[in-house]
Amino acid sequence: MTHNHISTMNELQLSSIYPLIDTHTHFDAPVFDNDRDVQVYNAYDQGVRHLVLVGYLYKHFERMYDTERSIKHFPQSSTTETDGQSEPHINVHVALGLHPFYIEKHTDNHLRDMANKLAEQRPLAIGEIGLDTFTAAMKAPNVVAKQERFFKAQLDMAVAHQLPVMLHIRKAHAEVLAILKAHEYDAHKLGGIAHSFSGGVQEAKAFVKLGFKLGITGQVTNPNAKKLRLAIQAAVKEYGIECLVIETDCPDMTPIMCQTKEDDLSVLGQDSDYKYDDAPIHDRNVPANLPWVLLSLSELLGVPPAVLAEQLWHNSCAALQTSWTYPE
Secondary structure, eight states: OOOOOOSTGGGSOOSOOOOEEEEEEOTTSGGGTTTHHHHHHHHHHTTEEEEEEEOOOGGGHHHHHHHHHHHHTSOOOSSOOOTTOOOOOOEEEEEEOOOGGGGGGOOHHHHHHHHHHHHHSOOSEEEEEEEEOOSTGGGSHHHHHHHHHHHHHHHHHHHHHTOOEEEEEESOHHHHHHHHHHSSOOHHHHOOEETTOOOOHHHHHHHHHTTOEEEEOGGGGOTTOHHHHHHHHHHHHHHOGGGEEEOOOTTSOOOGGGOSSSSOOOHHHHOTTOOOTTSOGGGSOOGGGHHHHHHHHHHHHTOOHHHHHHHHHHHHHHHHTOOOOOOO
């Protein structure tokens, strides 16, 4: 298949290609069904070597595994390998979790079935899980109570199976920190990521102190995201670049240089089934955009991209409790 670039930004030639791990995606979403193979080629050509499919609704767990299997079974580079080397490919992994934003859709049967699935088919991690009080409806006491119960139950699963967790937190950093401090889940031993981190300086330091890596998305490419950028700088000043990982959170969180209109639509926030058919294809974020997160972070921290990319790889492995070899 010919290499087909989807956005203008993807046609730009980066000065160098660095091996990268996309620690958080929703690449199984239907919005990718028509060109997922092309997007895999694009991502590989931009250095992405691993990506994680992250769960949010029980009914989509099997779709995630189907996507993982399908990507493993088609040629995954637009380039031709020589010298007898095998064709390169992107490694795809699954994390299972019941997302707090969709708490009203989750049932106790989903918790039970998720526990059974973990025993039958071990995922890479549990996520995304946590607390979300972003809207007035999500702040209702009964809704918060259910979120907390499901969060704790999934932390219990992580401990039982010795798996890292991926945290989703919006407007609830203090509450999540309190639960984590009281729970036996230990991120220093099990790993873990504060996905799409959006807190301030003190919250950033608090999560890193507990052993979590801060997941940095395309939000960092926006110079107006001053709170986030300051929090990242403060965490790195105290703990070093070892406290960070990067992610696309595709199809959300499109880097600012890859957007073609002012309002970057939220796919996950709009609809739990990713019904995005009427929106222009360029509004999606894609795994191939991950280098822009790297480059923006490199500029923000004053760390050379090559140095940062290699450290981010090792950070991702530590957060996900893996030992993936850094490609030379």
